């Protein structure tokens with residue numbers, strides 16, 4: 229079961245509290261930490277941001293000048309922030325999974341959650357549709373290097389969800405325990421399925437258009 233804020237009903241990741249920070253009544257003199265300020269900024273944003281942009285909004289809205297290098301460290305360490313691409317972070321509410329900190333870990337989790345073999349171009353399309361930002365070539369390279377990804381041929385791969393892999397995902401911070409890991413798998417597997425269907429529909433459409441213009 230994915231938790232939701234009881235005030236605004238936005239979804240909360242496994243490492244966020246019971247309420248969004250923005251829905252907590254802390255009073256005007258409450259001193260938020262730099263990480264909390266970044267969460268407050270991201271809670272209001274429709275999409276993930278870079279550390280540079282988060283610092284800019286914190287300065288504008290909270291008059292706090294956080295060094296970008298310090299925020300970079302917090303974003304990488306604090307599990308409330310979800311990796312969305314090279315130096316881009318968002319929250320669970322942006323459709324991102326908690327835990328992974330690079331493309332290989334992200335790809336491994338999503339492919340295991342999907343539980344079927346998939347063409348890498350199709351998988352890249354589905355992950356990008358889910359909100360991740362990267363080059364397809366980088367995904368291919370990261371998936372080639374990852375120890376848990378099995379390649380069936382040059383373009384198709386799969387990730388069998390073993391007990392060891394479940395421990396790996398829990399250690400990474402995808403979920404608090406085995407039951408909530410199942411919730412995350414149920415939540416994110418269909419995201420890839422939806423993206424894959426759209427990828428093939430577009431491919432068919434492109435083939436039809438190409439055959440129509442041929443003499």
Ligand SMILES: [Zn+2]
Pocket residue numbers: 233234235236237238247248250251
């Ligand atoms: Zn809320």
